Amino acid sequence: MLDASEEGYVTEDGRKIGGVLMEMKNITLRFGGVKAITDISFDIREGEIRAIIGPNGAGKSSMLNVISGFYVPQEGEVWYKGKKRPPMKPYQVAQLGIARTFQNIALFEGMTVLDNVMTGRLNYMKTNLLQQAFWKGSAEKEETANREVVEKVIDFLEIQSIRKTPVARLPYGLKKRVELARALAAEPSLLLLDEPMAGMNVEEKEDMSRFILDVNDEFGTTIALIEHDMGVVMDLSDRVVVMDYGKKIGDGTPSEIRSNQAVIDAYLGVAHD
């Protein structure tokens, strides 16, 4: 059994994970008569890669939407960095350092890769248009600082060669990478990835897995992801939450989840590796 103390724990591959970054306490979310999430609690720790898995309709996206502020649960509490988070709009959650990608890519198709990634910096752009007109100097300084972060992310994700290409012209796998770049440009403390491998071929999945691990390793970014590809989930994640019909049926390391009978019955069917 994993020793997840207050201070943190050591992963199966020997990495040191910190204390609690986010805690979901007894979350219940309803849409009219449909209970998408029923009384779910779990935490996400500093520096870890945490997966949420489960069959279609289990409530995974709803949970990610609660974390990112798109949905406000009827019951339960969301704690972040040791404080209870009041109900917030998604942009306010983003300002707390929580960035996300979407299940269906949500980029500006007509804009270049560079401009799309720049939109990830919007929360850092303090000068408005009027100020830009009067205080050109400070707007320029801000633009340069934002550009530096964006260029670093573009280099890191190896998309320099397509920086001036309109997103509409890119293949699917690269669009997904641009979405990751935009989220990273926000320099998040918590990065949420909604099915980062969906629709990808094997090679694209391998690239994306490598980038996710590199982001976590290089920037220490905490990552929570939803993913259906069990090979990927078991390879990438430090701990996994399993949902079924809106309820939590498992929570543990990949090897604990692989041998959890309730999880095997509801989702895995046969043990995945």
Ligand SMILES: Nc1ncnc2c1ncn2[C@@H]1O[C@H](COP(=O)(O)OP(=O)(O)OP(=O)(O)O)[C@@H](O)[C@H]1O
């Ligand atoms: N906006 C909504 N309005 C009404 N019902 C919703 C809404 N969003 C989700 N639901 C319902 O809540 C339940 C959980 O859906 P959710 O999309 O969170 O599941 P999921 O685990 O992410 O599924 P998938 O793997 O198919 O994406 C489903 O019964 C779904 O129909």
